[in-house]
Amino acid sequence: AQSVAQPEDQVNVAEGNPLTVKCTYSVSGNPYLFWYVQYPNRGLQFLLKYITGDNLVKGSYGFEAEFNKSQTSFHLKKPSALVSDSALYFCAVRADTGRRALTFGSGTRLQVQP
Amino acid sequence: EADIYQTPRYLVIGTGKKITLECSQTMGHDKMYWYQQDPGMELHLIHYSYGVNSTEKGDLSSESTVSRIRTEHFPLTLESARPSHTSQYLCASSEAGDWETQYFGPGTRLLVL
Numbered sequence: 001a002q003s004v005a006q007p008e009d010q011v012n013v014a015e016g017n018p019l020t021v022k023c024t025y026s027v028s029g030n031p032y033l034f035w036y037v038q039y040p041n042r043g044l045q046f047l048l049k050y051i052t053g054d055n056l057v058k059g060s061y062g063f064e065a066e067f068n069k070s071q072t073s074f075h076l077k078k079p080s081a082l083v084s085d086s087a088l089y090f091c092a093v094r095a096d097t098g099r100r101a102l103t104f105g106s107g108t109r110l111q112v113q114p
Numbered sequence: 115e116a117d118i119y120q121t122p123r124y125l126v127i128g129t130g131k132k133i134t135l136e137c138s139q140t141m142g143h144d145k146m147y148w149y150q151q152d153p154g155m156e157l158h159l160i161h162y163s164y165g166v167n168s169t170e171k172g173d174l175s176s177e178s179t180v181s182r183i184r185t186e187h188f189p190l191t192l193e194s195a196r197p198s199h200t201s202q203y204l205c206a207s208s209e210a211g212d213w214e215t216q217y218f219g220p221g222t223r224l225l226v227l
Binding site: 090101104 | 204
């Protein structure tokens with residue numbers, strides 16, 4: 001079985017400050033990891049993914065995520081938050097074998113204050 | 115923006131009615147998915163398909179059914195809607211070999227009275 005944990009329901013950060021949204025995972029085999037963002041009344045938008053290679057992955061809108069195998073984590077980061085980054089963020093995982101569908105975390109609401 | 119469409123965007127319907135939520139994608143993706151999401155909550159996979167005439171149930175038990183007669187089309191049907199079906203339904207697709215990067219439609223918000 002595969003699972004994803006996003007331990008924070010909400011993260012508050014001031015505009016211009018760095019942000020981190022946490023994600024840990026559990027999967028049998030090698031993980032494929034994803035971050036998605038959901039704006040109000042919209043579907044999910046793909047941000048970035050880790051499949052293999054460099055542990056630091058860069059994605060859309062200045063976001064990046066760091067894969068840490070020993071800590072089974074894939075935290076989302078951005079050096080300088082914008083008010084427009086306020087949204088709901090989902091981490092997702094699947095194993096490199098077996099069932100191919102993604103398992104999503106419960107989501108973290110990011111609130112960036114001006 | 116991915117080319118994946120869902121209709122209707124919003125639907126209010128009475129108990130016992132049959133409804134079909136439409137999902138279409140123009141990207142030629144083999145794999146398609148349906149998720150159920152309560153507002154601001156996690157996504158639950160209810161159905162998926164790896165190609166034409168292939169459908170599987172997901173993690174969350176659902177009274178809905180799906181069909182995949184054409185690559186681009188993956189409709190979801192509720193034979194008899196109930197208030198417990200009130201939710202948001204998200205459709206997604208991914209390309210074979212794209213390591214499951216899923217592209218999502220805008221969703222259908224369903225309210226069953």
